[in-house]
Amino acid sequence: MENIIIQGSHKDYFIPSVNFNAQNGMCEIAGESFLEDTVEFYKPLIKWLEEYTTAVKKPIAFIIKLTYFNTSTSRSILDLLNVLKDYEDNGGEVVINWHYDENDIDMEEDIEDYMIDTGLDINLIPFSQQ
């Protein structure tokens, strides 16, 4: 299985950095997400996770370090988490770590909402901004 590596950028659109590694099961999304076509951007990531969870079937560490995402991205994040939830329900090993600015109470609430929504355990990892 191929890895997915996307270099993030902050120009007219904000493209998150993506690093999905099929060898060690580490999947990271970081940065900001405001995209021209959100569905089109996240579709291959969702497909990758579906393939990994059906073909490779090894543990996944899913790491989110998004500092900003818009509403349409929030739906795609839910889609990604739902794939992880299905995998876990079928015996897959999943750890989700969500890093966020300790002052960002809105982000903390967002993460809690995802936990309520999916039934997944998400580790909240606050960091302090320098």
Add this chain to the structure above:
Amino acid sequence: MMKMSDERNTGFDTRMFEEEVKLTYKGPIDERILSSIGDYISTMEKFADATSVKKLFKIFLELAQNISFYSAVKVKMNDNREIGMGTLVLKEFDDSFFLLTGNPVMNDNIISILEKSEYINSLDRESLRQYKRDERRRPQGEKGNAHIGLITVALTASNPLDVEVSPIDDDKSFFSIGVKIDK
């Protein structure tokens, strides 16, 4: 000879130059406007505490994206894309920011937008979060996204949406949302 200002019609509303007004814009709102005004807002962090500026940034992007998608008046760009027209006014006070965004809306859609906004304003925080989760579970669709956008704005601001509608003509009305963000 220089004319006195009241002798010519500049088309400028002098209220735009009041001290608390930090930014005004009218025109098509595409991704270049979104990101450059968004970045400008982020740089205001030097003058205010980071949390309120981050909230302002998030709220600005949601409301401006709504204009871009749903404004009833579109401008055709040279790459054939149609971009929504709208207006933005950002004011800064000692204890808060006030962001006002507006755009023309087809009269047929006014009632549903007003009902949505009123419903959002009637909910407490927990119910609003529940409403957001319910809306987000629905299939992807542009209309749904607009509602989640408004819910997100209300949650982020922790203040009610100040919604106003004034008639333009038989087909359209000018719809505006004002949001206060406490510092």
